[in-house]
Amino acid sequence: MKFSFIHAEKALFPVAALCRHLSVSRSGYYAWAKRPESERKKRDRALQLEVAAIHQESRGTYGAPRVHAELKARGQRVARKRVARLMRQTGLRGRARRRFVRTTDSAHRHPVAPNTLERNFHPGQPHCAWVGDLTYVWTDEGWLYLAVLLELFSRKVVGWAMGERIDSGLVLSALDMALLGGPAPRLHYSDRLNPPSTRARTTADDWRRGIGCSMSRKGNCWDNAVAESFFSTLKLELVYGTPFKTREAAKQSLFEYIEVVYNRKRRHSALGYVSPAECERMAAIKRLAA
Structure with missing residues (x-):
């Protein structure tokens, strides 16, 4: 030393x-x-370059587990601890999550659907359940609201919509997009959406389409942990580090992140560090082989 x-x-x-x-x-x-430099040091130097490239490709968001998974996918046989050591030596780190903030207001007397999902976040096969939620993104023009629906099996964002107001049209637009992309699931799960008209119209539309409804219990934000986790990732990896001058600029960045980065490239820890698109591809191959 x-x-x-x-x-x-x-x-x-x-x-x-x-x-x-x-x-x-x-x-x-x-x-x-x-x-002469040892073979291990030569290997470490070469690995440091690959690790730095992967970290940069992830927009500086990947920590050691995801960098390790990407190296494995590229044919590199290396221990996760070694990747973590090399990242420490070069000052690379993944972005840390911020403290969770509950945004859903469930203090109302309006009827809600029962919680039939019961935190079963691993259905085992696709087209069983979608989970949905709303969030907001600040721009210099004001708030931009985002509604999403995720396929619970693959964690893929199957439907999304953005607008200047939280209303039933925003949520139903996300639902329509999801239905255009594939078959309807047996269950649509969400927080207790507000305002009440949004919740009522969305629930009625689900029932009209033959989709079962499920909602989280009062004050239990972790009942919808999958959607909350997606928003946490979205804000950590994109929103917090990007000042948006206009709503249109925010829409373009959100579109790119959802469709290009998250759905097709980003390695998801709950999926064994493969992307949602790769998870669905592997499931389709498995079904054909069965």
Whole structure:
């Protein structure tokens, strides 16, 4: 470690002074410097470049687990701890999640659907359930609201809509988009959507289409943890680091993140570090082989 420090600082300070300060001999340092680099160090240097490239491709969001998964997908055999060490050495880290904030107001007397999902977040096959929720993104023009529906099996965003107001049209637009992309599920799960007219019209539309309804219990935000987790990821990896001057700019960035990054590229920990699109592809191959 002392010789490595001397090697790194010798351009700024005399070698003799550094050796004297660290109580090592100059001959020892020069013998160390002439020693050929070990294969492990050469491998570490090459891996550091790959790790840095993957981290940059992820927009600086991937931590060691996802970087490790990406290296494995590219044919690299390397331990996760080694990846974590190399990231520490180069000062790379994934983005940390912010504290969870509950945004759903369920203090009302309006009828709601029962919680039939009961936190069964791993249905085992596609087209069983969609989970939905609403969030907001700040722009210099004001708030932009986002409604999404996720396929619970693959965690893919199958429907989304954006607008300046939270109303039933926003939620139903996301539902229509999801229905255009594939068969309707048996169950549509959401928080207790507000305002009441939004909740009532969405629930009525589900029933009209033959989709069962399920809603979270009062004050239980973790009942809809999958949708909340998606919004946490979206804001961590895109929104918090991007100032939006207009709603249109925010819409374009959200579209790119959802359709290009999240659905097709981002490795999801709950899916064994594959993307939602890859999860669906693997499930389709498995069904054909059965």
